Amino acid sequence: MYERIRNMREDKDLTQAQMAAYLSIHQTTYSDYELGNLNIPVSVLDKLADLFGTSIDYLVNRTDVSKPYPR
Known part of the structure; x- marks a missing residue:
């Protein structure tokens, strides 16, 4: 799971800091998510x-x- 999320982030050319800002969390927290x-x-x-x-x-x-599933 963690590798898939990292790969999707990288495919969109987003940094961990950008992801953390989008999610309103610290960059270290986001990094810990990706590392499992x-x-x-x-x-x-x-x-x-x-x-x-x-x-x-x-x-x-x-x-x-x-x-994605239909809503």
Whole structure:
């Protein structure tokens, strides 16, 4: 899961600092998310899924389909 989130961030050419600002958290907290040192809250996963245009299931490796679910 953590590698997938990092790869998606890098694909969008975003830094960890930019991601932290978007999520209103410290950069070190975001870094710990990517390293797997902290569990990522569902509220953060929801924001990441919206930013990346995907589903939470894709972010957490429950599916390999990156397309978001219809709302």
